[in-house]
Amino acid sequence: MKAAVLRAPGASVEITAVPLHEPRAGEVEVTIAAAGVCHSDLHVVRGEWDVPTPVVLGHEGSGVVSKLGEDVTDLEIGDHVILSWVPQCEHCRYCVSGRPWQCEVVANVVAPNGVLLDGTSRWGDGFHHYLGVSSFAERVVVPRSGAIKIRRDVPLDVVAIVGCAVATGLGAVRNTAGVPPEATVGVIGCGGVGLSVIQGARLAGASRIVACDINPAKLEVATKVGATETVSDAAELSDLDFVFDAIGRIETTEAAIAALALGGAAVIVGLPPAGKTARFDPLALAEANQRILGSNYGSIDPQQDIPWIIDLYKAEMLDLDTLISGRRPLEEAADALEDLAAGRTLRTLLTMDGGRS
Numbered sequence: 138m139k140a141a142v143l144r145a146p147g148a149s150v151e152i153t154a155v156p157l158h159e160p161r162a163g164e165v166e167v168t169i170a171a172a173g174v175c176h177s178d179l180h181v182v183r184g185e186w187d188v189p190t191p192v193v194l195g196h197e198g199s200g201v202v203s204k205l206g207e208d209v210t211d212l213e214i215g216d217h218v219i220l221s222w223v224p225q226c227e228h229c230r231y232c233v234s235g236r237p238w239q240c241e242v243v244a245n246v247v248a249p250n251g252v253l254l255d256g257t258s259r260w261g262d263g264f265h266h267y268l269g270v271s272s273f274a275e276r277v278v279v280p281r282s283g284a285i286k287i288r289r290d291v292p293l294d295v296v297a298i299v300g301c302a303v304a305t306g307l308g309a310v311r312n313t314a315g316v317p318p319e320a321t322v323g324v325i326g327c328g329g330v331g332l333s334v335i336q337g338a339r340l341a342g343a344s345r346i347v348a349c350d351i352n353p354a355k356l357e358v359a360t361k362v363g364a365t366e367t368v369s370d371a372a373e374l375s376d377l378d379f380v381f382d383a384i385g386r387i388e389t390t391e392a393a394i395a396a397l398a399l400g401g402a403a404v405i406v407g408l409p410p411a412g413k414t415a416r417f418d419p420l421a422l423a424e425a426n427q428r429i430l431g432s433n434y435g436s437i438d439p440q441q442d443i444p445w446i447i448d449l450y451k452a453e454m455l456d457l458d459t460l461i462s463g464r465r466p467l468e469e470a471a472d473a474l475e476d477l478a479a480g481r482t483l484r485t486l487l488t489m490d491g492g493r494s
């Protein structure tokens with residue numbers, strides 16, 4: 138079982154064989170078709186977020202169900218699935234009140250301990266799961282709720298990016314912010330997440346979509362997917378109804394708040410390194426009736442929203458192909474992460490032969 142692993146924070150990414158155990162009750166094994174390389178994986182590799190190591194990296198991907206654990210009745214072998222990094226427990230107070238993106242077991246057990254819902258890992262040799270997914274591998278075991286069944290008439294090596302970047306971006310616009318038609322929108326950072334926010338704003342019928350990125354190549358792509366204006370410095374943004382920080386640097390979060398019109402909302406979508414604080418002027422915020430919103434996984438309900446996004450792609454209302462800079466074999470995971478860090482790529486997909494269909 139080949140996988141891209143990180144043995145310790147700051148170490149280099151290695152390809153190695155890791156034993157994978159059988160799915161337990163309520164779990165499935167998925168043979169991975171493609172896995173997207175996201176900035177969050179970079180945070181982990183650089184040691185900016187504290188996750189248990191050694192870890193099998195990756196939290197975005199697609200594949201085919203290859204084994205069923207006991208009690209799994211709503212998935213079948215051969216089903217095409219998108220992996221979700223909120224494999225909700227379905228029992229905690231957030232799950233039962235319709236907010237699976239805030240699942241307590243995911244937040245308190247799965248993510249911090251690098252395990253599945255029952256508190257244990259399905260990887261052998263002491264390896265951990267990354268966000269309950271670990272998609273940089275030929276096969277994975279995930280909770281049933283972490284494998285979202287999708288229609289079969291879309292290519293798995295395109296829709297793989299829906300699992301993190303696209304769901305996060307579209308969800309932030311529709312679910313977290315509720316952007317109405319004719320709103321004016323700013324988007325800081327035009328990586329996989331920001332470009333998805335831009336597309337969400339376009340689908341919502343925003344009247345202005347101002348894209349901001351320090352990298353001119355990213356701004357060209359932003360225009361292609363729906364931005365109506367571009368700027369290279371977040372300080373140039375002003376008087377906007379919604380500003381999305383799709384990077385999560387302290388200065389970009391502060392710029393997002395400063396750029397709001399009366400009654401505007403700043404939405405924090407990109408995730409900063411742990412332990413940082415940002416500043417805002419509470420008097421100005423109160424007087425202007427403004428809001429600061431946090432958006433975890435775009436406040437999505439994966440079971441509902443991922444199939445919705447796939448339908449948008451199929452209806453040619455959503456451009457996924459432009460977000461994918463290229464495909465590389467799993468063996469080149471480290472190079473793909475370096476390319477992302479250097480700003481040379483948007484989304485790179487790591488492709489696994491086993492999942493081709």
Ligand code: APR
Pocket residue numbers: 174175176177178180302325326327328329330331349350351352355369370371383384385386389406407408409477480482483
């Ligand atoms: N001002 C404007 N743009 C910037 C700045 C800045 N100060 N600094 C970086 N950028 C741009 C980069 O040029 C790049 O285009 O932000 C973009 C970030 O894109 P990616 O590296 O592709 O990141 P992405 O995968 O989209 O994730 C963004 O969301 O999921 C989280 O952890 C993830 O924090 C990350 C964020």
Ligand code: ZN
Pocket residue numbers: 175176177178196197301302
């Ligand atoms: Zn991600």
